[in-house]
Amino acid sequence: MMKAFAFLPLALLVAVATADDKPPPTVKLPLGKDTTYVTGPLDKHGYIDYEAALNAELSKGITRDNNAHALLVQAFGPAPEGSDMPLEYFKWLDIPVPPRDGDYLVGVGTYLRDTLGLSGERLEAVFEFLSRATQRPWASKDCPPLAEWLKANQKPLAVAAEAVKRPEYFNPLVSKRKEGEPSNLIGSLLPTVQKCRELASAFTARAMLRLKDGKLDDAWADLMTVHRLGRLVTRGGTLIEALVGIAIGQIASNSTLAYLDHPDLTSKRALACLKELQGLPRVAPLADKIGVCERMMGLDALQNMRRGVGGLAALLGPGEVVIPDEKKAFEMMDWTAVMQTMNKSYDRLSAAMRLKDRAARLKEFDKIEADFKAIKKEFADPEKMAKLMKEKDAGKQMGKALGDVLMSLLSPAVQKVQQAHDRAEQVSANLQLAFAMAAYHKDNASYPAEFADLAPKYLATIPDDLFAGKPLIYKPTAKGYQFYSVGVNGKDDGGNTYGDDPPGDDLGVKMPLPPLKKK
16 A cells, blocks of 8 residues: 655655666656645656545555544445445555445435335425434434434444544545546545535434433434544545534534433533543644645646646636637746746645634735735736737746636635634534533532633633634523624624524524524
């Protein structure tokens, strides 16, 4: 299994390539940190194999025994979304291909349609109930088809529960390329990511079923499985996995509030649960995904353009950038300048995400967005590129221009992704605070007059509002309480979230839990 090529010196790469007495490939692009980012491995045509390089980097320190994903695959099977995964995928995981026939996770839609034969209104009714069943206690008699689905998936759920106890997570990025074909990271498959969302629905629905039966220990085990699953998925190389992991964490938090509201919850149990929540790994930082995975995807796409595997239209779609004579432009293009420009932009994006001060981070994001908008506007007119092609140092100028245009069009919406990450941090802090509140209530038959009453016995430090930079808003009520963060918009929406009327984007907890609104 290849794990060590990504950052090897070029001389050593050549030695590896010529170990079978074959001549080394002729390097087609200038190799270096500021250009290709990695120096190998090279394919037979002399281009970087970014697919191999990225997986080598992501799999550092990973073994088949510490990788949660290697075991999750055993719950999903060889074809998570119906078509077989490439053999290379299982090689990177260092596991055999799972047998075609096995007790693998069956999605709720597939089970309801194919096994139970449901359709139309009956099918829609079960889907609607599932949304409720992941957030509030329910009994089997309330929705027998859903209970049957959970029972049918007992074995894969048991495998997944064991998988998330492992400390690492590596999900290889592998495309369905044939031997000798170029690297194609943008075409990499991520079918198991959607299956992880299905796992989250199954575990939270089962947790609420167990909670209704008074099986608090079993219900908590299922909830923690989803919390751990979400944190692990955020460790995937891509921003997509980060966002899905964050979404899974939100699913877990919504269900956990129902557990918190159970009348049999004791102070001792609440504090034990709080300790487990505090022991969860943090949501993985996003800067590395921009600086490594998204960077390599962008450079890989550029490299394929350079080698003639599609032009700008193939990469960006028709009409985004129009070059009068693309073939001629590519021939005179200074590709070093293109890569250097893209790398500087990826450095800038990842550096902005690493800023700890939120205000400073937002300011830098605004600058980046403004710069990208200006670039897109400047090069919307094809005459701009035509003019550049006539300049004295046309190759270099065109290279920088192309690098800027590509980054303005290909770079992810980092500000929105970072907002999702920040919301996840606030939701996690809110949940821990709510468990401390529950323990206090069980001991004192009332909720605290102010958060300061919780420290240090119930909570060492009281979290602030990440978005306001000051204490959370706390409103004791006759039977409970409400507290909240003002959320991304920075405004006090009275504790209302996007699902309320009027909608808001506040992030908080209300006890007792309000009834769910019908859709």
